[in-house]
Structure formats: structure tokens, C-alpha cells
């Protein structure tokens with residue numbers, strides 16, 4: 650180290666020695682971003698020409714508000730060996746101007762003690778936007794699990810268990826015409842032992858849409874590989890066209906590759922642990 654400095658001084662002194670030094674009359678400024686926390690400046694005074702002022706500034710860092718830590722929903726046990734035969738899907742009556750319009754809460758089908766008009770299983774939580782036909786009398790549409798509904802007004806409840814395929818932060822997203830509410834985790838989606846939902850819980854996500862504008866609303870959850878998480882979507886159309894998409898965005902994949910096809914990863918309520 651010492652010898653390097655010495656030789657630098659030596660070279661420098663040779664240089665100085667061999668040149669005609671003049672005081673600089675102007676300066677040029679060079680700004681170098683660096684990772685330090687303060688601004689420092691160095692003036693390089695050459696023998697001729699303008700001095701160079703080197704200003705080292707910290708990298709501009711965007712100040713984001715600290716992200717809230719993702720919630721950790723509680724899983725349930727399920728019966729060992731129970732097959733991934735899909736989520737339960739139940740079709741309920743929804744009055745025109747009812748759930749999805751803000752006039753009825755997502756618990757209305759529980760508190761009113763409604764019986765499903767139809768029930769099935771599905772691995773898919775998506776059906777595309779439709780439009781009102783010219784003659785809407787008797788208008789129907791296909792949804793999931795082979796269930797065909799009165800297209801103008803209906804509610805579908807998707808419930809069961811999602812087996813987390815890895816450990817990390819997952820993102821639950823949905824969009825709907827007119828509303829989808831996501832309930833997730835033990836107690837929130839339903840009770841582990843009964844499989845019954847509570848009318849007194851708040852959804853993790855409320856997504857509302859209509860008039861062919863259905864914003865995607867998301868929330869992060871921290872899940873553990875191999876655990877079975879209760880999930881319940883309450884989707885309602887209070888009138889006119891309808892659409893629905895519920896996706897889970899797994900860790901380490903692009904947002905575009907999030908899925909609404911849970912083949913092999915979802916289990917019906919009947920898989921719950923029976924003591």
C-alpha cells in the first residue's frame with residue numbers, strides 16, 4: 650500500500666514537475682450516484698483547464714410507506730387421504746337489487762337460512778363477462794361445476810380447502826360483476842369442525858364491479874406448504890350481465906401466471922376433519 654502511494658506521489662510529482670501549473674478559472678461538475686447516505690464533494694485541480702468538482706450523492710431512493718406484513722390465516726386439518734375433488738359451489742337466490750348492490754351483506758344467504766337452488770363441485774373459479782341478450786326473458790348462463798343460473802340475478806358460494814403448494818406470500822385476488830367477497834382462513838371462511846360459515850365475519854377482500862368495469866382487488870396472505878386453508882367466495886349478480894374471477898397468485902411466479910384453475914389443490918367441505 651505504502652509503495653503504491655509512494656509511486657503515485659512519484660508519478661504525480663514527475664507530472665507536476667514536467668507541467669506548467671495554472672490555477673483553474675472555471676470548474677466542471679460531475680455527479681456520481683453512490684450508495685452512501687451523505688453527499689460528499691471532491692475538487693480535482695488539474696494543472697491546466699477547469700477544475701473538476703466531483704459530487705457523490707446518495708442514490709435516489711423511493712420512499713414507500715412500509716408494507717403491512719401479510720396476515721397469517723389459520724389452516725384446518727382435513728381427513729387423511731381425502732381427494733382433491735374440488736370446491737363446493739352452491740347457487741342461491743338473490744333478489745334483483747340485492748347482494749352486489751350494497752343493499753344486502755354477503756351473509757344474507759346465511760342469516761335468511763336459504764337453501765341452495767343447486768350444488769356441485771368445481772376446480773375453476775372463473776366465468777367470463779356476458780352481455781344482456783336482446784330478449785332477456787328466461788335468460789340463463791353457465792357458471793362453474795355445470796351449474797346454470799338465472800343470468801340476471803343470482804349468488805354463488807364457492808367453499809372448501811386450498812392446500813398451499815409452497816410456503817410464502819400468496820396473493821388472493823378477485824373481480825366480479827357485481828360483487829365477490831373473499832373469506833379465508835379458519836373462522837373467517839368457516840369453522841374447521843362444522844364447515845359452517847359465520848355471518849359475523851369481515852371479508853379479506855371485497856371486489857365490486859359492473860357496467861363492464863370490474864377492478865381486480867387483492868390481498869396478501871402468508872401460507873405454509875401442505876396446510877389446508879379454508880376459503881369461501883361469495884359472488885353475487887344483482888341484475889344484468891355478470892362476470893367472476895377468483896385467483897391465487899403463488900410466490901415466485903409472475904402476476905400474469907396466477908391461476909383460477911385449482912385442479913389438484915382444492916378440497917370440498919366434506920374433507921373436513923371429523924372427530
Ligand SMILES: *[C@@H]1O[C@H](CO)[C@@H](O)[C@H](O)[C@H]1NC(C)=O
Pocket residue numbers: 741742743744745799802803804
Ligand atoms: C331474481 O330476482 C327475482 C326478483 O327479485 C326473485 O324473485 C328471484 O327469486 C331471483 N332469482 C334468483 C335465481 O336469484
Ligand SMILES: *[C@@H]1O[C@H](CO)[C@@H](O)[C@H](O)[C@H]1NC(C)=O
Pocket residue numbers: 733734735770771772794912913
Ligand atoms: C378436480 O380435479 C381433481 C384432480 O384432477 C379431479 O379428481 C376432480 O374430479 C376435479 N373436480 C371436478 C369437479 O372437475
Ligand SMILES: [Ca+2]
Pocket residue numbers: 826827859886887888889890891
Ligand atoms: Ca350485473
